[in-house]
Every structure is written in C-alpha cells, then in structure tokens.
Amino acid sequence: MAPAAMNVAPSLADARPVSFWLDDPARPAALPALTGDEHCDLLVVGGGYSGLWTALLAKERDPEWDVVLIEGHEVGWAASGRNGGFCAASLTHGLGNGVARWPEEITTLEELGARNLDAIEETVEKYALDCDFERTGAIDVATEPYQVAGLAEEYEQARALGLDGLELLDRDAVRAEVDSPLFLGGLWDRRGTAMLHPAKLAWGLKRACVDAGVRIYENTAGLQLAPARPGPRMAVRTSYGRIFARHVALGTNVFPSLVKRVRPYTVPVYDYALTTEPLTDEQLASVGWRGRQGLGDVANQFHYFRITADRRILWGGYDAIYPFGGRVSAELDHRPETYLKLAQHFFRYFPQLEGVRFSHAWGGAIDTCSRFSAFFGTAHEGRVAYAAGYTGLGVGATRFGAEVMLDLLAGRRTERTELEMVRTKPLPFPPEPIAWAGIGLTKWSLARADADGGQRNLWLRTMDRLGLGFDS
Known part of the structure; x- marks a missing residue:
C-alpha cells in the first residue's frame, strides 16, 4: 500500500499520553515542599536544566555557598523531560542564525559551544550520570532539491570560518547512514551533538546537586520576587513560606518570569512527539541507522528524529502551536490532530516500517524568543539574574546560560559576559492580538x-x- 493511502490511525491506538522519558519506574520520588522560611546565599528558581546546572555549578565554584533550588512541580517534569534528547554544541540555534546575528563573534561562540558540550560530557562522567549519553553527532537532511544546495552553502560557510568536523553527504551517502526514500542529501556534524535520555539527565543532575549540598524543594512555586528589608537581600514568596537570598537566579524559561519586564521577550510554542514500540532486528536493519545519529530535516516546518537506547524511534516537530495570549496550560500538552499528522509523516519517511505502532505521544511548551537563542540579564541592582529564550535548543545551551548567570551575579567580566550575544536582548513580541x-x-x-x-x-x-x- 502506498504510504499516502495508509490508514495510520491504528498505529496510535496504544500510545500512552505521556512523555516516553518520564514514563519510567526509576523516576525519583519528589522531595518535600518548603514550609516556613529559608535563608541562603543563592536561590535558584526552576528545576529544569537551567536551574539544575546553575545550582551545581555554583557549588562547584564555591562549595561553601549555601544554595537552595525550588521547583513548582517535580524536577525535570516540563521541557527538560519532554524534549528529543538532542544535546547540541550550538549556542546560537545553528551556524546560520549565529552568523546572521553575531558575525564578528561567531567563531568565539562556536568555540564556547564546543567547550560547553565537552564540559557536559565531563560532568556526565564525573558524577556518573546514567543518562544514555552518546556522542553520535547529528545529520541535517535535505528532502527537497533546493535544500541540498542550502546544505552545501552551509558546509562552505563553515569551512570559510575554519570550522571542521562537518561532512557533506550526497543522496547515496546519507541513505547509507539512515535509509529513507525522501533523503536527497545531508550535512553530518560528527561531534557537535550528543544523544541522551533527557529526563535521566535532569534526575542525575538533581542527585548531583543534593550530594553537593544543594537544598531542593519540589512542589514549591516561586510566586513573587521583591527586595527584602533590611537589605541587600531578595525575598521570594512561595505557597507555604518565604526564601531570603543574597542572590537569585531565574531558570523558569517558558513560565512567566518573576521579573515582569522580561515576559514580553518570550512566547510559548507547543511542540509534539511520538515514540514507536522497540524495533525488531529486521525492522532496524530495514532502516539502517547503525551510527545512531540524531537527524532533522531542514524545512521551515521540520521534523527531528533519533533512536533511543532501547531501539525506539522518537519522531517529533513539524507543528508549532502558539496559544492565544501566551497561555501555558496542561490542556495543550496533547493534540491528537498533530499526533495523526506526525504518524502520517513518519510512514512517508519510513514506508518500510509499515505496521509499527507508537507507544507514547506527548507535547510540551518551548520558550521561544525572536532571535531563536538565549538572552540574559540582571535585575534589582544585579542581585537577580535570568536566562531564557532557548527555543528548543536548551539541553546543552542551558549549561552555558548557567555560567553566564553566575558570572553576572558575581559581577565578573568574563569571555562570556563580554559577548554581544549576552549584552543585547532580542526584540520583544507585541501585545495581543x-x-x-x-x-x-x-x-x-x-x-x-x-x-x-x-x-x-x-x-x-x-x-x-x-x-x-x-x-x-
């Protein structure tokens, strides 16, 4: 049967409406909520990657620092536990976006991104983070002739900048890596991306933070931020108490910032994904994919896909749903019409997998900004720092953002804080409608x-x- 004529709805019949990554019996129990008042040197708001990296790096910089982290639900439950598990070196959402916005410092940004990814790998080894980390690289694939030319231009652009590690693949070469009848070419960055289990990374960082002495309170939302009296301290109100801190780092990303003037710089965009049941040896052989690279096509409405440690294919992207008013709601975490569209596209890319069923289907909100890569800043006379706007590329870049926030809170001039990327903001989004x-x-x-x-x-x-x- 031709892929376009297939009825793909039955493939979704058993799909559980929950992130595959979070649907794990090894998921750690939540730590108790904060009740009463706390005092600390550094308060980190948000228990995703941004907050976890900030808390851990703060203790690595100064083990004597008293660090508290609060999370409104459970560590890793939002974007950090729902993404595709692509941990990329790029800090600028790809070379093209970086060159367009910061041409004078793109080589520095690329170097810092590579060092950041190396540091993540070192952290995984240092703390024995069991997160299926694989330095496989990633392939951008062309499915239309004009995209083949675009990949060649990007390859030449990288060479002109002295960036190596990229390999341009023709149709036969890319299909030798992963076999889809739609693939016309590819650009393989062999070292610039690692595949990992995103929820296990968050849970591992949580354990490392606790072991380092960070006090973590889950189911503890930060509700209000204000200067404390007597100063110079900040106070964050929670449901059952307050936290007084010399410094505050905000890693809330898609959720409304406690610094209200930051809110217009981001909007939530909902992204959705599927995972298949584990592939048999025969099914896996029909696709190839022995290198286990992450893949993404290069259309504007693109798909990203990879193989999990237990040989499922994760298939996500394409639809990007913006809710009117920037509303973040659990009701938007599931969208059956998008799941059906993704399943149709999946079998068009991989017709040899007809009959495969999907085990999980889920969605979640990404914090998007108008320049597609993170922005940074301070408030309250430098006592508060924030980083946001990662636009779906935060698995790796949040560690860099954590370093920036800690530099800013320390008032240090560093290679990071001198970057134009760090010193400038994206354009804010206009009000509704x-x-x-x-x-x-x-x-x-x-x-x-x-x-x-x-x-x-x-x-x-x-x-x-x-x-x-x-x-x-």
Whole structure:
C-alpha cells in the first residue's frame, strides 16, 4: 500500500499520553515542599536544566555557598523531560542564525559551544550520570532539491570560518547512514551533538546537586520576587513560606518570569512527539541507522528524529502551536490532530516500517524568543539574574546560560559576559492580538515557503530585516 493511502490511525491506538522519558519506574520520588522560611546565599528558581546546572555549578565554584533550588512541580517534569534528547554544541540555534546575528563573534561562540558540550560530557562522567549519553553527532537532511544546495552553502560557510568536523553527504551517502526514500542529501556534524535520555539527565543532575549540598524543594512555586528589608537581600514568596537570598537566579524559561519586564521577550510554542514500540532486528536493519545519529530535516516546518537506547524511534516537530495570549496550560500538552499528522509523516519517511505502532505521544511548551537563542540579564541592582529564550535548543545551551548567570551575579567580566550575544536582548513580541496575528501569518508564510522551493515572501523578508521570526 502506498504510504499516502495508509490508514495510520491504528498505529496510535496504544500510545500512552505521556512523555516516553518520564514514563519510567526509576523516576525519583519528589522531595518535600518548603514550609516556613529559608535563608541562603543563592536561590535558584526552576528545576529544569537551567536551574539544575546553575545550582551545581555554583557549588562547584564555591562549595561553601549555601544554595537552595525550588521547583513548582517535580524536577525535570516540563521541557527538560519532554524534549528529543538532542544535546547540541550550538549556542546560537545553528551556524546560520549565529552568523546572521553575531558575525564578528561567531567563531568565539562556536568555540564556547564546543567547550560547553565537552564540559557536559565531563560532568556526565564525573558524577556518573546514567543518562544514555552518546556522542553520535547529528545529520541535517535535505528532502527537497533546493535544500541540498542550502546544505552545501552551509558546509562552505563553515569551512570559510575554519570550522571542521562537518561532512557533506550526497543522496547515496546519507541513505547509507539512515535509509529513507525522501533523503536527497545531508550535512553530518560528527561531534557537535550528543544523544541522551533527557529526563535521566535532569534526575542525575538533581542527585548531583543534593550530594553537593544543594537544598531542593519540589512542589514549591516561586510566586513573587521583591527586595527584602533590611537589605541587600531578595525575598521570594512561595505557597507555604518565604526564601531570603543574597542572590537569585531565574531558570523558569517558558513560565512567566518573576521579573515582569522580561515576559514580553518570550512566547510559548507547543511542540509534539511520538515514540514507536522497540524495533525488531529486521525492522532496524530495514532502516539502517547503525551510527545512531540524531537527524532533522531542514524545512521551515521540520521534523527531528533519533533512536533511543532501547531501539525506539522518537519522531517529533513539524507543528508549532502558539496559544492565544501566551497561555501555558496542561490542556495543550496533547493534540491528537498533530499526533495523526506526525504518524502520517513518519510512514512517508519510513514506508518500510509499515505496521509499527507508537507507544507514547506527548507535547510540551518551548520558550521561544525572536532571535531563536538565549538572552540574559540582571535585575534589582544585579542581585537577580535570568536566562531564557532557548527555543528548543536548551539541553546543552542551558549549561552555558548557567555560567553566564553566575558570572553576572558575581559581577565578573568574563569571555562570556563580554559577548554581544549576552549584552543585547532580542526584540520583544507585541501585545495581543497583534502577536497572535503576526505569528499566524508567519507560520502560514513558512509553510508556503516549504511548498514553494524555499522562496520567502514579502512578510518573511520583512521579518528577516527586523530580526524577528518564528520557527517550528
């Protein structure tokens, strides 16, 4: 049966509506909530990667620092436990975006990103983090002729900048790595991405933090931030108490920042994913994929996909759903119409896997900013630092963001804090209903560009000139 004619709905019949990564009997129990008042040197708000890296690095910098971390639900339950597990070196959401925005410091940014990924690998080894870390690299794949030319341009751009480690693949070469009839070419970055189990990384960092002396309180949301009297301290109100701290680091990302003026810089975009049942030897052989690389196609509305440690295929992306008003809600974590679309696309990419069923289907919110990569800043006379806007590339970049926040709180001039990327902000999103209309028009234009050989219409070209945009 031709893939386009297949009824794929039965493949979703048994899919559990929960993140595959979080659906694990080894998931650690939540630590008790904070009741009463606490005092500390550093309070970290948020128990995802951003907060966990900040707390652990703070203790590595100064073991005597008294560090508290609070999390509104459980560590790793949000984006850190729902992503695809691509831990990329890039701090700029890809070379092209970095060159377009910071051409004078792109080589520095690439070097810092490579060092950051190396440091993550070293941390995994140092603390014995059982997170299925594999330095496989990743392949960007072309599925349309114009995309083949685009990958060749990126390859030449990287060579001109003195960046190595990339390999340009023709149709036969990319299909020798992973066999899909849609693949026309690829660009393989052999060292720039690691595959891992994202929830296990968060849980491992939680254990490392506790072992280092960080006090973690789960089911403890930070509700309000204000200067404390007498100063110079900050106070964060929680449901059952308050925390007084000399410094505060905000790693809340997609959730409303406790520094209200930061909120217009991000919007939530919902992303969705499926995982298959484990593949048999015969099914796996039909696809190839012996190198276990992560893959992503290079359309505007793109898919990302990889193999898990137990030989499932994770298949995500394409739809990017913006809720009116930037509302973050559990109701948006599941979208059956997107699951059906993803399943249809999956079997078009891999018709040889007809009959495979999906075990899990889930979604979650990504904090998107208009420049597609993180931004940073301070508030309250330097006593509060924040990092946000990772736009789906935070598995690796949040560690760099944690270093930046700690540098800023220490008032240190470092190679990181001197970066234009760190010193500048993206353009904020407009208020509703302008944001809704603009994002909707941008999404429509991106889909049209995908169907029209990559040709960007007047709206997209205008957004490019303004430094604004929207990415799936």
